[in-house]
Amino acid sequence: xxxxxxxxxxxxxxxxxxxxxxxxxxxxxxxxxxxxxxxxxxxxxxxxxxxxxxxxxxxxxxxxxxxxxxxxxxxxxxxxxxxxxxxxxxxxxxxxxxxxxxxxxxxxxxxxxxxxxxxxxxxxxxxxxxxxxxxxxxxxxxxxxxxxxxxxxxxxxxxxxxxxxxxxxxxxxxxxxxxxxxxxxxxxxxxxxxxxxxxxxxxxxxxxxxxxxxxxxxxxxxxxxxxxxxxxxxxxxxxxxxxxxxxx
Numbered sequence: 001x002x003x004x005x006x007x008x009x010x011x012x013x014x015x016x017x018x019x020x021x022x023x024x025x026x027x028x029x030x031x032x033x034x035x036x037x038x039x040x041x042x043x044x045x046x047x048x049x050x051x052x053x054x055x056x057x058x059x060x061x062x063x064x065x066x067x068x069x070x071x072x073x074x075x076x077x078x079x080x081x082x083x084x085x086x087x088x089x090x091x092x093x094x095x096x097x098x099x100x101x102x103x104x105x106x107x108x109x110x111x112x113x114x115x116x117x118x119x120x121x122x123x124x125x126x127x128x129x130x131x132x133x134x135x136x137x138x139x140x141x142x143x144x145x146x147x148x149x150x151x152x153x154x155x156x157x158x159x160x161x162x163x164x165x166x167x168x169x170x171x172x173x174x175x176x177x178x179x180x181x182x183x184x185x186x187x188x189x190x191x192x193x194x195x196x197x198x199x200x201x202x203x204x205x206x207x208x209x210x211x212x213x214x215x216x217x218x219x220x221x222x223x224x225x226x227x228x229x230x231x232x233x234x235x236x237x238x239x240x241x242x243x244x245x246x247x248x
Contacts, residue, residue, distance in 0.1 A: 017043030027095025031057025074103030
């Protein structure tokens with residue numbers, strides 16, 4: 001296992017395959033383990049870098065997550081690129097990982113190539129929606145399927161990790177709300193935006209992603225008719241082919 005320190009926190013990462021670098025970024029309450037079934041496919045064409053974001057998966061736990069978690073992890077991604085010594089990096093982020101990917105490009109566009117952002121809620125989160133997430137997770141923590149997923153992602157302390165992230169989301173919605181410190185129109189990199197019209201976690205996802213698409217100069221939007229959250233996994237075969245074509 002490989003680790004590097006960011007802000008004195010041990011961050012887990014692993015590199016697979018050869019070729020142009022592709023960093024794949026997981027979302028909130030998940031970890032890089034969610035991409036293991038996809039690894040064999042993507043590692044045939046790219047040098048794939050997986051990581052666990054701060055406080056999740058195999059990365060070091062913290063007493064409290066940074067309030068602007070998605071901006072903090074974007075800076076972490078940049079530092080990981082510097083640590084490994086890679087440039088011309090493709091980014092693929094899903095759910096909260098998509099927000100992190102866009103923040104990373106806004107911070108330092110010159111080290112990145114193309115960006116794929118999948119199944120995310122847009123530029124901001126309201127307090128009302130944050131409270132809905134809080135309530136949905138209370139219910140999910142009682143369901144076997146959800147409990148098993150979180151256990152696989154994190155281990156025996158999964159409840160604390162889910163609660164920590166939920167508290168963060170509520171606090172963030174109340175105190176900040178906006179995910180990006182800079183205008184998305186500043187992004188000149190090529191960006192592919194994807195999502196599913198039947199996403200079961202994000203309401204109004206199509207209108208949100210259309211709005212994001214309109215704000216960037218070199219972006220393209222593809223909506224899958226079927227599949228739930230995230231589209232990357234629920235439309236696996238189509239998504240794989242799309243990634244290869246887009247990053248060719």
